Amino acid sequence: MRYFRVTTAALVLFFVSSIFGLSGCGEKQEPAKTSVVKQEAKAADTMTMAAQKVAEIPQTTAPAAEPSQAPITEERTFYDFEGDLLGWEVPSWAAGKTDHVAKEVVVSEEIASKGKSSMKVTADFPGGSWTAGLVEIQQFLDLSKYRVIRADVYLPADAPIGLKAKLILTVGENWKFVEMNGGVPLMPGEWATISASIEPGSYDWKRVIPDEEFAKDIRKIAIRVESNNKPKYDGVFYVDNVRVGR
Numbered sequence: 149m150r151y152f153r154v155t156t157a158a159l160v161l162f163f164v165s166s167i168f169g170l171s172g173c174g175e176k177q178e179p180a181k182t183s184v185v186k187q188e189a190k191a192a193d194t195m196t197m198a199a200q201k202v203a204e205i206p207q208t209t210a211p212a213a214e215p216s217q218a219p220i221t222e223e224r225t226f227y228d229f230e231g232d233l234l235g236w237e238v239p240s241w242a243a244g245k246t247d248h249v250a251k252e253v254v255v256s257e258e259i260a261s262k263g264k265s266s267m268k269v270t271a272d273f274p275g276g277s278w279t280a281g282l283v284e285i286q287q288f289l290d291l292s293k294y295r296v297i298r299a300d301v302y303l304p305a306d307a308p309i310g311l312k313a314k315l316i317l318t319v320g321e322n323w324k325f326v327e328m329n330g331g332v333p334l335m336p337g338e339w340a341t342i343s344a345s346i347e348p349g350s351y352d353w354k355r356v357i358p359d360e361e362f363a364k365d366i367r368k369i370a371i372r373v374e375s376n377n378k379p380k381y382d383g384v385f386y387v388d389n390v391r392v393g394r
Contacts, residue, residue, distance in 0.1 A: 213348035213360075220296060220393035227285070227390040229255055229267045235285045236267055236387075239370075242282055249273055250281035259386055261300035261339045266388035271373065273311070275380030283387065284316075284370035291346060291363040294392035298343040299371055302386040305337035308379035313342050317353075318368035326356050331374055334385070342371070346392075 227234050233255055242248035249271045256268035271281030291297065301313045312331030319326055329352055332342045344352040346363040356362075371387050
């Protein structure tokens with residue numbers, strides 16, 4: 149019996165010591181809790197300062213604009229080819245390039261999309277590789293009042309299927325060459341209208357999204373008819389009614 153009591157007393161003493169020991173551990177951990185609180189407060193202060201610095205950075209980039217979806221109700225024709233090429237030509241820089249195949253331009257009364265005459269372009273697409281017949285005019289224009297640029301292209305009825313046409317602009321002080329994202333298929337015996345938005349935010353141009361300055365400084369307008377490996381075609385196409393709209 150005495151052995152049992154001693155053992156019981158020892159156990160009681162052990163549990164009491166354990167309780168006080170745990171209490172002591174809690175008191176020793178208090179500084180750690182204080183340290184965590186301080187770290188959290190410091191982190192919060194850092195985030196607040198970072199947010200303030202970001203807010204102080206001047207916002208120089210305006211939100212991206214989007215072209216208007218309203219219908220075009222007014223057009224102005226710049227080049228109608230009524231008796232005159234008005235400066236359009238096969239450019240001299242293309243003459244020595246094997247992949248540029250336009251040969252000659254003349255005014256023709258054979259067909260027109262508007263009026264009595266159009267620009268007739270002679271070209272020889274050999275097939276087997278990418279080639280293009282390009283005609284252009286160099287003229288400084290401010291088209292910022294307008295939303296689209298358009299032109300009509302005609303392929304004779306005996307021409308093959310597969311040719312495409314696109315508009316190309318040269319813009320700004322650096323004479324940046326900007327072409328349409330995709331070409332418009334030309335159907336033999338039919339007029340096709342190629343059209344591209346020149347408004348800020350337009351996605352009609354390859355690797356360029358126009359800004360507010362884009363249409364203010366147009367330096368060249370070009371029309372390019374392309375054969376992508378095929379078809380082969382030695383003949384003519386017609387261009388008429390190069391215009392803008394709003």
